[in-house]
Amino acid sequence: MSENGHDLHAEFPQHHDVLHTLKVESTAFRELSERYHAVAQEIHRIEHGIEAASDQRLEDLKKRRLQMLDQVSTMILEKKAA
Secondary structure (H helix, E strand, O other): OOHHOOOOOHOHHHHHHHHHHHHHHHHHHHHHHHHHHHHHHHOOOOOOOOOOOOOOOOOOOOOHHHHHHHHHHHHHHHHHHH
16 A cells, blocks of 8 residues: 555554564454555545545545554554563
């Protein structure tokens, strides 16, 4: 998803190593990362007219993406504190 700037490494460039460690060590992180990627792709398709959706649907997806970013941020902080 790097073409639209919403992959996790673009969102957290200063935490590249922690993201990699989480991806290797945490099933929960991998699942969250996959869900995040799917939502980011759907938003990208809607915003570029590839897929049709209501404004409410797009807003809901963006809110979900932000919630997932909050979860990732928490996981990063927890990993760094460990």
